[in-house]
Every structure is written in structure tokens, then in C-alpha cells.
Amino acid sequence: MANLIRRDPFDDLLRGFFVRPVDFGSGEVGEAPQMRVDVKEANDAYQVHAELPGIKKEDIHVHIDGPVVSISAERKQEKEVKEGERVLRTERYFGKVSRSFQLGQEVDEAQSSAKFNDGVLELRLPKKAAAQAKRLSID
Template sequence: MYMPSIFHDNFMDDVFDSVFSVPFEYKKAVNQMSTDITDCGDFYQLEIELPGYAKEEVKAELKDGYLTIEAAKEETKENKEEQFIRRERFTGKCSRSYYVGDQVTKEDIQAKFDNGVLALRIPKKEAIEKKEDHYILIE
């Protein structure tokens, strides 16, 4: 059993470090967007967990074949009279990119945000084979 020392200045840190570090390893989990990708035949279904974010704090961008999801949480204003013992709510930005191919357009992708989960439906499209001339011109 863990017994924190009451003789240290950081008594509360000792107590809460023990409680929150095992088994969660909180620091490693911050900024991670857990994602499930399902092959649904004609399309892929992505479900990305973004707990604690509002729809307005989430952006999706498609550029050069990469779908980038970004979530940003702004710092809340603190009451000057409050003295936090520990503060674990994340503020800042996190993002993750997925390669979906050059042939997919933003109009092809359907997105819905509900209960902290961003669901994306991305159609499967055949890659357009570019015919390239590999011969060197000899003069």
C-alpha cells in the first residue's frame, strides 16, 4: 500500500502521482486520436475518438491525398482564487493524417461528429495510372 510522506512540501503531488500514473500513464495518452478503420466494401469508415472536444474545435482537411484531422482546445480562463492541486485537462492542438489517395476529393468524403467520435466515410476509388515516358531523348 502506498503511504505518502506528510513531511515533504509536495505531499499532494505524492498522493496524486500514485493515483493517476498507474495504470493510465496519462502523459503518454495525451494527443492521441484512437482510430478504427473499417473496410465496408465500396468505402472505408473511419471512427476517430476525440473525447472532450466540441464539433467547432475539430477540423478536417484534404490536401495532396492526405486527410488531416486537427482538434484544438483553447485554455480556459482560470479563477484567480482557485489553486489547482493537479490539472490534467488537455489544452492545445493535436492532429493526425491518413493517406486516402490523390483521386479522392473533399466532396467525396462524408463526416459526422457525435458524442466525441468523428465518423468519416471515404469512398474507394481506383488509382489513376499515369502513363509516363521513361525513355531518354538521344540527340
């Protein structure tokens, strides 16, 4: 005689949530989140938008070296455990994330500007004027 087993699909879903890692589409489970970046070019400048949700502006660093732009950020874990509370699972990533990319032309660091609003870093990177070729006179 066959045994019948009654299963509750919602019970399986909740039990599975606390047992196996959940992947939110960032690649491998447990992998650090990626910084998503959009780069647009105009005649006189580059416009960069980088998504950095949950990061404070003082933890973001931008470095410009000629045509190379590097953005790094760190999300720090803040311990807030109340008495009698036990954390079963946390799925927030804490650590560093960085991106570097090379633009088609050197950037004028002195005229560059950055704004951080609602988790989006906006960079305006004016292009350096191309140096004119100089003709040397021979003595």
C-alpha cells in the first residue's frame, strides 16, 4: 500500500528561504554586488552615472588619472543588535566595490564635478583641450 504525504507549498517556500542562499540576479550567490555605471559623451564632456545604493557619500572615492577614471566605495556594517534579539540571516553585502574605466580623451580634473543623490553618483568630466601640434624651427 502506498503512503500519502501531505505537503504545504508555502511551508516549503519559507523553510527554503532560511536554508538556501537567495540570488537576486547579481551572478553567483555570495558574490559582491556590482557597481552599475552609465557613461555618456557630449562634445565637451563625459557624463557618468554610477548606482551606489546604501552607501554614504563620505565612503565614495573618485580618482582621475588622465583618461582613466576610478570609482571605489565601501559599505560598512553597523552593529545594531538589541538585547534578546537573534539574527537568523542577513543578505546585505558589506565591503568594498570599485570600477575603473578608460575614456577616449583626457579629463580636466580641475573642472570636474561630482554629485551624490538618492544612491546615484553623477560625475561631469570635461574633456581636456587637445594640445596643438607645435612646429619646431630648426636653427
